[in-house]
Amino acid sequence: MQQYIQREQLQVAPQLAAFIEEQALPGSEVAPTEFWAGFSNILAQLTPVNDALLAKRDLLQQKIDAYCQSHPTLEPVSYKAFLQEIGYLETPPADFSITTDNVDDEVATMAGPQLVVPINNARFALNAANARWGSLYDAAYGTDVIPEDNGATRTKEYNPARGQKVIQYARKWLDVIAPLTNGSHTTSQGYDITSGQLVVTLADASTATLSHPSQLLGFIGDKNNPSAILLQHNGLHVELQFDRTHQIGQSDPSGMKDILVESALTTIMDCEDSVAAVDAEDKTLVYQNWLGLIKGTLEVSLSKPSGSSVRRLSADRNYTTLTGKSFSLNGRSMMFVRNVGHLMTNDAILFQGKPIYEGIMDAVITSLIAKHDLLGNGQYRNSKAGSIYIVKPKMHGSEEVAFADTLFSQVEDALALPKNTLKMGIMDEERRTSVNLKACINAAKARAVFINTGFLDRTGDEIHTSMHLGPFALKAEIKQQPWLTAYELANVKIGVDAGMSGKAQIGKGMWPIPDNMADMMQSKTNHPQSGANTAWVPSPTAATLHALHYHQIDVFSLRNPIASNNFDGLDDILTVPLLADRSSLSEQDIQRELDNNVQGILGYVVRWVHQGIGCSKVPDINNVGLMEDRATLRISSQHIANWLLHGLINEAQINDSMLRMAQLVDEQNSSDKEYIPMMPDPIESIAFQAAQELILQGTEQPNGYTEPVLHAKRREMKDKLVTQ
Ligand SMILES: CC(=O)SCCNC(=O)CCNC(=O)[C@H](O)C(C)(C)COP(=O)(O)OP(=O)(O)OC[C@H]1O[C@@H](n2cnc3c(N)ncnc32)[C@H](O)[C@@H]1OP(=O)(O)O
Ligand SMILES: O=CC(=O)O
């Protein structure tokens, strides 16, 4: 039984109360009594509103279910009229521009990768915060962007054959980032700064300089023999590093040992879909890590084959200008924090005897913590512009955005923060938000700092919303249908029209195949190419590589044509990606799809429920590691539930697949000492039960979300572990 202590009208779990009163409140200029009174007041006012918003979601879904059942073929005009009539499709507001101010350059005027990281993993979170800068040589050496043929195998010990290919690859990029008047960086023999210009000595002893001399911003060390040269291109920085005593530098004619690339401009510290946080203990860890990141006190001891070290936030990088003045660049990624959405409650705090909405809890506590940044209480500054950046996920339509806006205003009042200090990143990841995006942005127009196409949740919601219409296409084919392209294009168009350029990020979704960097380099150019000034990556390495795309493409130059086109993709967005022809699928196709989904579900859920790991790399049926989080779980579970509902598969087939895949997933995890297998007694495995419930009761889960089942089962597992 959870114990509580009373604070104003709240009952608070002691460890969370202790964290707030002993660590988060001191130095925040908010007195404990004021804090708890303000928090109680927010809950008193907003709990009923939150209840009503969730009830509206359910009501709309019931009406859509009934409509789909009675209209097996959607007739576009009457379908749209129906959606308008029930209040799903809103009347768009008149044209407007967002008025958000005090936005940091990383968000407003720069274009580059956005990294996402589970905040409860301190080791990863610190790594992410430090991923502002990444080694291009390491990123190329360690991934498949360099093929392993002709002796260029990826070995732990340095492989000079691979190293040579890496150097060629990186230097070719340097020709894109910093083209020379003649010749190429691939044959450079030396770099120095003479008469305020970069002078590159080439293989034939001739010299070249930069085609755009103003790209040279500064250096480190001796101007005549610098240890680093700083260049800028498309608003991003690149540092050429030299050291003739270094393993790489000593064999390079120019002495270059690496190219450091400005990589993750921003990072989302995630309290949501990549995290398993179900109770006071878990939430306290989440908040503790956020405080440690904000104050610069978070540390993690690492023990690697290369030796032991302590990981902490990186310092700024210091340089000298060509005229001898000192300046520095941010050494860290600018941090957002992703709160949870409006759905879940958490019993870390009770109000009127009931668990409070977790979204309200996150807004109050993560903002309190971030206030330390604005007060200069941390070792470093996160937001130089004086803002707190919160990503708000899974909102349905403009009323829910307006609710978040009200919540943020009330939090500002409770924490004595100036109005609109709390900025809002709006995830465009629910269908009711996509089709009303203009109204959604308008509902938070003084604090909107991003719209991002979270296509993973969006796909899950696509299936759940039209669950009763018919069987959906194969998972891979859903992505190829017109709705997705229209959704991606409309997001950018609506963002540009809402005046987000220069004030906010227009963002694109996650690269969910963390080990396939060669593929990412081929295909993720489409994100900047669409006019988006950021897109999500799953790791620091991916950030460094994806940063190259923003050198290749000048995103902001693409915005004017977007502003002047008349694109409106609503009809396509409303075209449901159903299976065109059931008979086109063989039994093997169906089995394969089922097994693949089941494997992904079990591989993710078993670590979530048994071990509390919120984001995992899970091999798919072809053994390709996929990033699985709650959003990808939503897709897979909804997809099976949909095929079950429409008779493409039956329960016996699902059970058979689950037993086979549980065996496989156990084998795949056999080297993890902490892993708790599901077999040989799957019925007793809480994770197996969770997966079963997610699938078999998929049609009943609110909007197809997986959180209710995951949270309940994880809590059951934690209880079991305590009593064992
Ligand atoms: C739909 C959505 O909401 S998407 C957003 C939610 N998803 C995410 O946040 C994904 C974030 N990424 C991750 O959690 C991880 O990359 C995973 C789970 C996909 C893969 O993790 P692993 O299998 O442990 O990765 P892998 O073994 O390849 O690499 C681990 C190393 O990379 C680092 N790393 C991997 N991902 C990240 C990250 N996102 N941020 C910082 N560092 C990272 C780790 O710190 C570790 O390095 P270290 O030993 O020096 O600490
Ligand atoms: O949150 C991101 C998504 O794709 O969902």
Ligand SMILES: [Mg+2]
């Ligand atoms: Mg999402």
